[in-house]
Amino acid sequence: MQLNEDERKETAQLASEMARALMRLQPADRTRIRRKLREADRASSSDLSAVFEQVIKPASHSFEMRGAGLGASVSVEDGRAALPVESGGSLSGDWARSELLGAGALAARLHVSTATVANWRAAGHVVAFRRDRRNFLYPTRQFHRGLPTPRMDEICACFPSQEDAWEWLVEPNVAMGGKPPIDWLQAGHAETVVRAAEGMLDYA
Structure with missing residues (x-):
């Protein structure tokens, strides 16, 4: 129409x-x-x-x-930290629409060192959910051919938190033919996805 x-x-x-x-x-x-x-x-x-x-x-x-008279609230990070993680460092989360791995398990799967994983996180090249004060969980869906999907740092900068950024990345998007932005990003349409994420700044 x-x-x-x-x-x-x-x-x-x-x-x-x-x-x-x-x-x-x-x-x-x-x-x-x-x-x-x-x-x-x-x-x-x-x-x-x-x-x-x-x-x-x-x-x-x-x-x-919400919040008035309900006592102290808990941050998303603290809530995530309270979730149990299997001995192998893995947590399958429907909320994340991806398998989640700790740094050691992820490094083993990608055949890289844990230092490399830490460097990716420090540089903002990957999404990492804080598990506790020292440890993080990584959605495996963000890796493509054994490497972080490019331009994740630019996309995450458009959202209040990495949880918000990841939720946007894995939700079907009408502007991208009903596919999640992460799929478009990994298919080589980085400019389209980054521009769409930048548009979200208007609503933050």
Whole structure:
């Protein structure tokens, strides 16, 4: 369907409002919204607007209001650190849509030293979730042909945390034909993915 100029502006404004709201949501809320949007995939524009008004905005407002009287909150990093890890240093996380490995297990798989893995992390070339004060977990999906996927540092710089960056990278993206940005990145479309990530700065 072809949109006229006013309709394009209205669509862009709605997308901007939705993106700002979505960036403030809990993962469970985003999952619920994805389900609602799939249900409304073939719905009319008025039905899609209703999804925004009835689901996204209330969830965003609820997230902003959380915390009062609930005691001390726990950071994402501390929460991740509390997760049990198998003796081999591996944790399969559905939330990450990737196998997660500790530095030793990852180095062994890629046939590199743990120092190399640490250098990649220090340079920002890989996504690493803090497990505790000294150790990190690495999504294996970010490695392509035994090496870190290029330009991960530029992409991660566009998000408040590496968790947010990784979630964006592995979620299907309409602008990329419904494929996750990480797949486009590894297929050689780095410029497209980096520009899309930079666009997220407007909603941070």
